[in-house]
Amino acid sequence: MRPFTYQAPADAASAVRAVTRDPTAVFLGGGTNLVDHLKLGILDPGLVVDVTGLASVEITDLGGGALRVGAGVPNSDLAADPLVRERFPVLSQALLAGASGQLRNMATTGGNPLQRTRCVYFQDVTTPCNKREPGSGCSAIGGWTRNHAILGASAHCIATHPSDLAVALAALDAEVRVLGQDGERVIPFTDLHRLPGDHPEHDTVLGHGDLITAIDLPARPIARRSAYRKVRDRASYAFALVSVAAAVEVDGGVVRDARIAFGGVAHKPWRAYRAEEALRGATAADDSYRAAADAELADAVAQDGLDGGNAFKIPLLRRTLVATLRDLAREDA
Amino acid sequence: MTAIGTDLARRDGTVKVTGTATYAYEAPVERPAYAHPVQATIARGRIRDIEIEDAETLDGVLTVLTPDNAERLADTDDKELAVLQSDEVAFRGQLVGVVVAETSEVAREAAGLVRVTYDEAEHDAELATERGSYVPEQLNAGYPTESAQGDVDAAMASAETTIERTYTTAMYHNNPLEPHTTTALWDGDSLTLWDSTQGVHPLRSTIAPIFGLDEERVRVICPYVGGGFGSKGTAHANVTLATLAARAVPGRPVRLALTRQQMFSLAGYRTPTIQRMRLAADADGRLSAIAIDVVEQTSRIKEYAEQTGTPTRIMYAAENRSVTHRLVPLDVPVPSWMRAPGDCPGMFGPEVAMDELAERLGVDPIELRIRNEPSVDPDTGKPFSSRNLVACLLAGADRFDWADRDLRPGVRRSGDWLVGTGVAASTYPVHRMPASTAVIRREAGRYVVEIGAADLGTGTWTTLPQIAADALDVPVSDVEVRIGDTRYPMASVAGGSSGMTTWGSAVVEAARAFRDKFGQDPADGDEADGSVGPADEDHAMHAFGAQFVEAHVHADTGELRVPRLLGVFAAGRIINPRTARSQFIGGMTMGLSMALHEHSVLDPRTGHVVNHDLAEYHVSVNADVTDVEATWIDEHDPYVNAMGSKGIGEIGIVGTAAAVSNAVWHATGVRVRDLPITLDKVLAALP
Numbered sequence A: 001m002r003p004f005t006y007q008a009p010a011d012a013a014s015a016v017r018a019v020t021r022d023p024t025a026v027f028l029g030g031g032t033n034l035v036d037h038l039k040l041g042i043l044d045p046g047l048v049v050d051v052t053g054l055a056s057v058e059i060t061d062l063g064g065g066a067l068r069v070g071a072g073v074p075n076s077d078l079a080a081d082p083l084v085r086e087r088f089p090v091l092s093q094a095l096l097a098g099a100s101g102q103l104r105n106m107a108t109t110g111g112n113p114l115q116r117t118r119c120v121y122f123q124d125v126t127t128p129c130n131k132r133e134p135g136s137g138c139s140a141i142g143g144w145t146r147n148h149a150i151l152g153a154s155a156h157c158i159a160t161h162p163s164d165l166a167v168a169l170a171a172l173d174a175e176v177r178v179l180g181q182d183g184e185r186v187i188p189f190t191d192l193h194r195l196p197g198d199h200p201e202h203d204t205v206l207g208h209g210d211l212i213t214a215i216d217l218p219a220r221p222i223a224r225r226s227a228y229r230k231v232r233d234r235a236s237y238a239f240a241l242v243s244v245a246a247a248v249e250v251d252g253g254v255v256r257d258a259r260i261a262f263g264g265v266a267h268k269p270w271r272a273y274r275a276e277e278a279l280r281g282a283t284a285a286d287d288s289y290r291a292a293a294d295a296e297l298a299d300a301v302a303q304d305g306l307d308g309g310n311a312f313k314i315p316l317l318r319r320t321l322v323a324t325l326r327d328l329a330r331e332d333a
Numbered sequence B: 001m002t003a004i005g006t007d008l009a010r011r012d013g014t015v016k017v018t019g020t021a022t023y024a025y026e027a028p029v030e031r032p033a034y035a036h037p038v039q040a041t042i043a044r045g046r047i048r049d050i051e052i053e054d055a056e057t058l059d060g061v062l063t064v065l066t067p068d069n070a071e072r073l074a075d076t077d078d079k080e081l082a083v084l085q086s087d088e089v090a091f092r093g094q095l096v097g098v099v100v101a102e103t104s105e106v107a108r109e110a111a112g113l114v115r116v117t118y119d120e121a122e123h124d125a126e127l128a129t130e131r132g133s134y135v136p137e138q139l140n141a142g143y144p145t146e147s148a149q150g151d152v153d154a155a156m157a158s159a160e161t162t163i164e165r166t167y168t169t170a171m172y173h174n175n176p177l178e179p180h181t182t183t184a185l186w187d188g189d190s191l192t193l194w195d196s197t198q199g200v201h202p203l204r205s206t207i208a209p210i211f212g213l214d215e216e217r218v219r220v221i222c223p224y225v226g227g228g229f230g231s232k233g234t235a236h237a238n239v240t241l242a243t244l245a246a247r248a249v250p251g252r253p254v255r256l257a258l259t260r261q262q263m264f265s266l267a268g269y270r271t272p273t274i275q276r277m278r279l280a281a282d283a284d285g286r287l288s289a290i291a292i293d294v295v296e297q298t299s300r301i302k303e304y305a306e307q308t309g310t311p312t313r314i315m316y317a318a319e320n321r322s323v324t325h326r327l328v329p330l331d332v333p334v335p336s337w338m339r340a341p342g343d344c345p346g347m348f349g350p351e352v353a354m355d356e357l358a359e360r361l362g363v364d365p366i367e368l369r370i371r372n373e374p375s376v377d378p379d380t381g382k383p384f385s386s387r388n389l390v391a392c393l394l395a396g397a398d399r400f401d402w403a404d405r406d407l408r409p410g411v412r413r414s415g416d417w418l419v420g421t422g423v424a425a426s427t428y429p430v431h432r433m434p435a436s437t438a439v440i441r442r443e444a445g446r447y448v449v450e451i452g453a454a455d456l457g458t459g460t461w462t463t464l465p466q467i468a469a470d471a472l473d474v475p476v477s478d479v480e481v482r483i484g485d486t487r488y489p490m491a492s493v494a495g496g497s498s499g500m501t502t503w504g505s506a507v508v509e510a511a512r513a514f515r516d517k518f519g520q521d522p523a524d525g526d527e528a529d530g531s532v533g534p535a536d537e538d539h540a541m542h543a544f545g546a547q548f549v550e551a552h553v554h555a556d557t558g559e560l561r562v563p564r565l566l567g568v569f570a571a572g573r574i575i576n577p578r579t580a581r582s583q584f585i586g587g588m589t590m591g592l593s594m595a596l597h598e599h600s601v602l603d604p605r606t607g608h609v610v611n612h613d614l615a616e617y618h619v620s621v622n623a624d625v626t627d628v629e630a631t632w633i634d635e636h637d638p639y640v641n642a643m644g645s646k647g648i649g650e651i652g653i654v655g656t657a658a659a660v661s662n663a664v665w666h667a668t669g670v671r672v673r674d675l676p677i678t679l680d681k682v683l684a685a686l687p
């Protein structure tokens, strides 16, 4: 950790300008991930631009069932918001399944989806890691892969994205409002994160200096019956081995529509379009849910590694999806 | 006798919860400097070159020490403690340098600027039975490596039923909340160490010769310890490093606190163990043979031989018995004590094997244990000073509604959860250290007891006054106890659950001497001392217990929960029910943590523990620990010591993991023989 300059600009445009100008600059949200990275030596910024004073802390009702969440809204407030709980229970549940009360008080809506992987080799500067140091190699491959990907990994990186919130946002067709040096733009949440491919150093499609100002939640009546199911190695305060964000609409014993995303299994929150497709029009029964899981997991690849690798995550995710859909459909009946 | 047995609140409670207790890092010193270690990034080899210029020239850096320029220590026999004495690297994370600076931030930054290059050699950091191993001369705490009676092979060949299985326990790190910290101050040739330690005198005896000092020139102070669990029972390399660093900046005290990550390579850990169990029994479950063959690791630079097989020697009757240990020397950090060394890992394999035998025979596992209850210590033939395992099992069975238990696995459900119950036995020896002295003095109308004992959260500040009060026959409020300083009479380490037996005996002796000399009406300044006497040699002395677990396994996901944990212990006289309960449930919680979560993942390619922080090295959190209840039976043991007490700090962790595994089997039908019990191990068998 080295000395750096700290700034807290008054408005978003100045913040964007400050970071854009300095290739070593970073934004600081709640700091619950960034400050760890400073201490671990993963990051070595010359300039830290605090955006907590300028980011919106409002949750705005956009009408018709849609909401806008300011980038500065703390995770705890978002989880507790009555409109969020009513319209998007999956979102509230995902947040409450993450971290701890203290961390959620600090963590922000903008910072949470941009937290970086918990891959232990990424977090340890004494081991090679393509994400941290492009071209140095991937230590996780053949190492401890329990928390690593089974979907969409590459030969260069098998990391997973750790955010629970992001999984819910992917299922909800959320949109990210971004302010960059060329002005404001809107990115579908499912396009925000990347797969690792040849460039695992890029977690997202954001450019240097792009600031998240808000996240929009479009009206999704289906989401009123939604749930987040997180499976982890202890009852609380652990990242997901696998997680499922799901919303289903069942009518007369038939699944009319579904929204599904997976966490803990890929470099990005994994929107399960194939599973959704398989479910539409199917009987609301375990066989259909299994078929949907099979459709989505056809390309899943397990990683060998210490303690038997992560092959167990494929059946685990399958079972978790089936159980989540079963519970939701039961509720809906 | 009124103070002993009273539920007194901790005397140190207020200063701790108000944050005014001073820990080692907060020692009141002038102008402290701060040290930050530099660690090896290879597992084996030699340092080729260390460049320190960038670090040295950083503003605020006072000195940078490496094997090239560090002082030569007077005694380098203990290779773990002989820091910066050679360019050889024996494990990843070993100390290869230290930076001393005006602030901890600068020290840390500068440590990152030290460039070390190595000639790397091939390393081996993976424990496996087929690795080259040897038979250590003796085990930790002096136990014999091997013991045998009769002919286990023959008994196995002729028995009606046999169990032969291999069980493994993982590598564990003690992870006390307070890291290993030291403040070191040299004054000419005199040294003061404020160190987070389980024993000020043992630490002094270790450190003094390393720096060529007479013990009188060294003072060690440690009133409070934020947990140790054995990892502060012996000095680790951080203490030598802080002392060495302080001598390099004359006139400046130096503070050193290991980071959580550094603790994973420098502060000891529990070796993983591989336990091959053999049981031979008749149709009723009476054992004719019991045997355990243990394989475990040690570092190449210092031997540590965990006494994993020792509980098998005393638990159950069987004519044919055998216990063996082999050590695999690896390029790994030095293993050391962790809560209930030996007994904790060593009651996993045997107690699951007993459950497997019960399953095989269709016998209740409690009944099986009762049928194999020995009348004397099967290892030595000595009578037990007291042994109430059966009473614990029966008392627990009663509270746990064991009588209604269905023996069949995998047949109970509560909603989405499969439900099972399990039991296992606990045991821990009564240790008494050979030396400790207490002094009692009349001061301003009160009785002051001084002894260099330690309180690592265990309750010593509160329980020694209770012992002294009864021995002097005065109210406990008339007694003040002073501990944690080598200025007080010599006390043994807080280890092996020996503290109360050893220090308490010294206090009782001092009280007797005091009353003999000064009667009931002493004058201010009157003073007498007393020392612990030798242990009873004619009896086998152990505490026993039984742990009961209800386990829930999610039928869809395999998630594991333990909604109920009950421990019943027979541990002699309980000096303070409040601090005792805290020790028991603390141990059981740690046992639960071992059963379900804890696991240091050593990557054999690099030789270091890769989940080296508390986000990834999982310990049980509140949500995992639902209902933990500890209780005990009245036990009167005239042989253990004057108080009639047995140690209670460690037995709580012994047997818990086996009980959890047995309950998980009962819930699912899956035998998990390798810890930790994680959902992937039961997934395939779920409905």
Ligand SMILES: Cc1cc2nc3c(=O)[nH]c(=O)nc-3n(C[C@H](O)[C@H](O)[C@H](O)COP(=O)(O)OP(=O)(O)OC[C@H]3O[C@@H](n4cnc5c(N)ncnc54)[C@H](O)[C@@H]3O)c2cc1C
Pocket (backbone or CB within 6 Å): A026, A027, A028, A029, A030, A031, A032, A033, A034, A035, A051, A055, A071, A075, A097, A098, A099, A100, A103, A106, A107, A108, A109, A110, A111, A112, A113, A114, A115, A116, A162, A163, A164, A165, A210, A211, A212, A213, A237, A238, A239, A240, B615
């Ligand atoms: C012990 C522990 C356990 C945890 N467990 C979980 C868990 O179970 N589930 C889970 O989901 N999370 C978990 N977390 C992670 C936590 O949720 C994240 O650290 C947090 O959400 C990040 O938000 P922040 O505001 O603190 O971000 P920061 O740490 O401030 O920033 C994170 C990143 O986002 C960037 N950034 C911040 N704000 C903006 C913005 N407005 N625009 C552009 N870039 C920005 C920063 O530059 C940085 O790169 C855990 C964290 C810890 C320490």
Ligand code: SF4
Pocket (backbone or CB within 6 Å): A117, A119, A120, A121, A122, A128, A129, A130, A131, A132, A137, A138, A139, A140, A141, A156, A157, A158, A159, A200
């Ligand atoms: S999986 Fe990705 S983050 Fe982890 S070591 Fe490999 S490249 Fe780095």
